[in-house]
Amino acid sequence: MKAIVTGGAGFIGSHIAERLLEEGYSVSIIDNLSTGDKNNIKDIKNKVKFIKGNSSEINKLGKADIVFHAGIYSSTPIYRKDNTLVGKAISEFIAILNYCVKNKCKLVFASSSSIYNGYPPPHNEDVIPKVKDFYTEARYPMERLADLFQQMYGLEYCGLRYFSVYGEREESKKTFANMVSQIIWKGLLDKEVMIYGDGEQRRDLVNVSDVVSANLIASKSKENGIFNVGTGVSYSFNEIIKKVGYAMGKSIKTKNIDNPLKNYVDIVQADTQKSREKLGFSARISADEGIRTALEYYKKLKKVPDIF
Ligand SMILES: NC(=O)c1ccc[n+]([C@@H]2O[C@H](COP(=O)([O-])OP(=O)(O)OC[C@H]3O[C@@H](n4cnc5c(N)ncnc54)[C@H](O)[C@@H]3O)[C@@H](O)[C@H]2O)c1
Structure with missing residues (x-):
């Protein structure tokens, strides 16, 4: 084929x-x-x-x-x-x-x-x-x-x-990368993660x-x-930051700023019934496991993107 x-x-x-x-x-x-x-x-x-x-x-x-x-x-x-x-x-x-x-x-x-x-x-x-x-x-x-x-x-x-797709090998997307990658990169560089608004926007991480x-x-x-x-579960940015911090064994620095974006997406969370019943697809990897694997990958890079 x-x-x-x-x-x-x-x-x-x-x-x-x-x-x-x-x-x-x-x-x-x-x-x-x-x-x-x-x-x-x-x-x-x-x-x-x-x-x-x-x-x-x-x-x-x-x-x-x-x-x-x-x-x-x-x-x-x-x-x-x-x-x-x-x-x-x-x-x-x-x-x-x-x-x-x-x-x-x-x-x-x-x-x-x-x-x-x-x-x-x-x-x-x-x-x-x-x-x-x-x-x-x-x-x-x-x-x-x-x-x-x-x-x-x-x-x-x-x-x-x-x-919201995340994982290894997202460095070429730089500022367009998923929040998980961006938080890991900032954590590894020991720099602040910039959050639009209060961090309560939610993403279904797959x-x-x-x-x-x-x-x-x-x-x-x-x-x-x-x-x-998607997975059918969503996490707020604040929760994702805590998860990444837990995986790294440190507290991630954050800075909240006013959201400059019009028509910003506040929440996405999949209804998984159709893809489960018609395609037979269900996501298997939990956010905690996926974050750990992505972190291991980014830790091994010589350099992670230093964005913003
Ligand atoms: N990553 C996510 O969370 C997410 C969520 C929803 C949808 N998507 C969609 O999934 C697809 C892949 O996204 P990704 O996250 O891998 O991003 P990505 O930017 O890494 O992948 C897109 C790839 O397509 C190439 N490309 C862009 N425009 C092109 C064109 N006109 N002709 C040929 N190549 C072109 C880019 O160079 C890049 O390699 C995209 O269509 C994206 O919109 C991604």
């Missing part, structure tokens, strides 16, 4: 590529290295085909059996800085959809729990998104288009709404290893549609 991973030099994509190799797939990666880094795939560089390019150039990789699409600009501030990226993300996605129809391959793509902004938890796949950000405006049409291609051309697809499992399960499923990839 040949798999393509767009964004395969990024945080989640590189973990997907690694697992696919372990499962015996032949793997090709296309990544424009905007937030990714070839360092993320240094251990597998001789086993994968890599092309530097935009996801829309997927045809350059030849025919595949399955596409994992993670190669889209991955963070809210990126779209706020350049909102024309919304159109780019959608048109690149249409190129991926056309590729999958032409080559009769299944598509598993990254969507986001930010789509739930403005709704109280637990967040269920059936709600109609309110669209509170440019980032979300890029994601929701992707989901609708995948459904349209399913109706028109029989595309097989799963769109996965990732919750470990990258569970996210990879969700991708693999979705790729083999007969189901089409949109599925949450």
